[in-house]
Amino acid sequence: MKIVERIKAPTPKFFKILRSIGLALLAISGIIVAAPIILPATVVAVAGYMAVAGGVISAVSQMTVAEENLNKPRDGD
Known part of the structure; x- marks a missing residue:
């Protein structure tokens, strides 16, 4: 199965x-990082980690397919 x-x-x-x-974590972290007020460095650092975690969760979840679609023949087999 190709990636597309x-x-x-x-x-x-x-x-x-x-x-x-995951998308909600990304949105929340984006709001915190782009806040117009000065926030403690710890809060901004945690928001950065939330962004990474949200991105990974969203990407992995998007790549997961239903079981009936797994047994397709591969190219070249």
Whole structure:
């Protein structure tokens, strides 16, 4: 299964929820980092870690496919 087919394949419900949580973490961290007020360095650092975690969770969740789509033949087999 090529990566483009994997991204376009249906995502299970659990991973759709995880993807939404990851996107919410990204949004919250973006708001904190771009805040017009001065925040403590610890808060900004934690927001950076939240952004990385949210991005990873969203990417992994998007790449997960439903079980019925896994058994497609590979190219060249």
